[in-house]
Amino acid sequence: MPPYEGVCMSLRSEMESIARRAKEAAGKLASVSTPQKDRALLSMADLLDGNRKGILRSNEEDLANAKERGLKKTLLDRLIFAEARIDSRIKALQAIAELDDPTGDIRDLRSLANGLKVGRVRVPIGVIGMVYESRPHVTVNAGALCLKSGNAAILRGGSEVINTNRCLGELWAEALREANLPPGAIQVVPVTDREAVRELLSLDEYIDLIIPRGGESLIKTVMELSTIPVIKHLYGVCHVYVDETADLDEARRICIDSKTFAPEVCNAAETFLVAEGIAEEFLPRLEKDLLQQGVEIRGCEKTRKIMEKALAATEEDWSTEYLGLVVSVKVLPGVDEAIEHINRYGSGHTESIVTGDIRSAERFLGGVDSGVLLVNASTMFCDGSELGMGAEIGISTDKIHARGPMGMADLTTYKTLVFGSGHCMG
């Protein structure tokens, strides 16, 4: 990629030319037909399939570099883009090609008393900048979701997988070419310099939205530097509250599933809140299951009187995302105290109540200020495809524009259309 590696072009102008190409492409994408966009997605699926060797080789290079730098095993896992992950991306691309195009539909069409007809048409946002860490699958997924919704994507993944991402970027370029779409539609930023992110976040003339996915420090940096609107995908400190009226077997299954089905994802539960009326009966059974699954328990004082193996939870535990086989447990009087605890210590992500009492459920749904609230279901269901939204670009912990699982419809905006017949005010 000669222009990026040359010495004559400053980082600023490199990033600006990427952004300008994206904006030009976005102008064209807005009126491209759905089948043409789908053709690019299916080409990309074929290219992933046909270029496994090259992908694996570049990924191995990244892994070797990471090992050399002494990266921890849990972090190494997130860099891997092996055969099974290539297969699942091929399936994801085919599934996204099958989804409805979210743009073009007209909503809220109505005639006003003054004779004007007013409606809103859904259109792409324009240029979307993704800033993310590790996992190279985002390079496939985010590119596909942006493209299908008519947006140009600028993808800036972590430096630790730059070889994999560059390789995927070249395949995207080829897929776009095959579908006769502009190369600016999906661009992987090939620069690892951290300054590149800073430049990107200031290009508000070209970029309409920044979606950061990653740890707290990445998100904080983006919030502080960006002059472009941002929709945060921050961490999840998620809760399961077990009400006094819960079916205790169901509650146990939901707690275990929420904690252990995929402990590394953001919607895994980190804290169980238990109504004191059932604590003596419920906690010993829950403890047995947790220990069997190898989960470390950190409890409040009341919890530790019942759960023999529980360590003492500190104040910090209540707001910690463990991302692993650790859980904190607190006994409290009832649903109101659970709501209070969640609103105080949670991250506004995903919470579940297990209850047999419809009034407790209503209080919980009304009182908790989080993106996704579940009744008698595992927090694992907080996922765009599980909730019938199709593939998701991530889970927004923001309240503006999109909250919770963010699907393709959330990658659109609207224009208000007004039809008159010579209407004037004067």
Next chain:
Amino acid sequence: MPPYEGVCMSLRSEMESIARRAKEAAGKLASVSTPQKDRALLSMADLLDGNRKGILRSNEEDLANAKERGLKKTLLDRLIFAEARIDSRIKALQAIAELDDPTGDIRDLRSLANGLKVGRVRVPIGVIGMVYESRPHVTVNAGALCLKSGNAAILRGGSEVINTNRCLGELWAEALREANLPPGAIQVVPVTDREAVRELLSLDEYIDLIIPRGGESLIKTVMELSTIPVIKHLYGVCHVYVDETADLDEARRICIDSKTFAPEVCNAAETFLVAEGIAEEFLPRLEKDLLQQGVEIRGCEKTRKIMEKALAATEEDWSTEYLGLVVSVKVLPGVDEAIEHINRYGSGHTESIVTGDIRSAERFLGGVDSGVLLVNASTMFCDGSELGMGAEIGISTDKIHARGPMGMADLTTYKTLVFGSGHCMG
């Protein structure tokens, strides 16, 4: 207001305590009944009516200070909060009390194949910070719209009307008291120090959304400093395009109305684009009307060959918001060139096409990237209440969350609710 004027409290902790009070109030407001919120709105209407003398006195103080500082007459006009403006605010409060409460409705409720039931409930955003210039009527309007939609409002108007705004802030406090609502629900920032805005924009722990209304420099400052999501209300460089197939009488009326009905508002037209096929016939008639209304014309070369009194437009004219009786005029081949011109020079606000050809209209609606697009109607109709949305908090020039006229529904977000019966993934 002793705590604000004391010396022992730093500006940072002053602003933080305002924000904390707002957040506490927001927690309560989310579950307050509609009639109770309406009671506060109607109390405020009564208080405005009963305290005219005090309001006028504080406004006169602001005007006297402004005159002393040598403020221009056009700017002085924007500070005035006289009898007629008090009357119109009383009516606005009564109208907002009549509007439906935008919170609480459940949308997109559906059953999934896995047996989960999923829906979205509309809820308030939380704490909204308004940062605006001059016009004190925003202090009434924004407070009312935030309150009715269940949000707490922090209102930071311009220092030039600080006395009027303080007075209105005291009336809001009284209205909230009468309706038994927390005083943090609507707070006027009583500090004129510019640093107060900087502090406000960093309080992302408490404030969920910043809405800036004002000139480019205010908006730029907010974009650069805020770590809180921002929905911009920037200026409008709005266009009327007169197509070759337009009814020329209708076109003339729409042009004149869009320019002269209220030249000081953001959705007034600044540029007329005219198809060359009708320029010779249309422009002389338009010129006559414009001159009669005292409008200065700045035209492209082709325009100046037809409109005798037109001055030469410079490149800068095409992106200038005159906010007064000046208009720029350009002759171009047809709708495609009009679209190109608007996307290049416009501010993405409001544009109108006058045409008899449905294909031109479709091209225009599809190709122009602006918040509001009108066919055969004056740009003056770009207004929340004219478009049947009820009162508006402003016109967003952003694409994220709300675009174009921003009504109460745009002051809400949603929670995704999921109802299971013991659903687990494992």
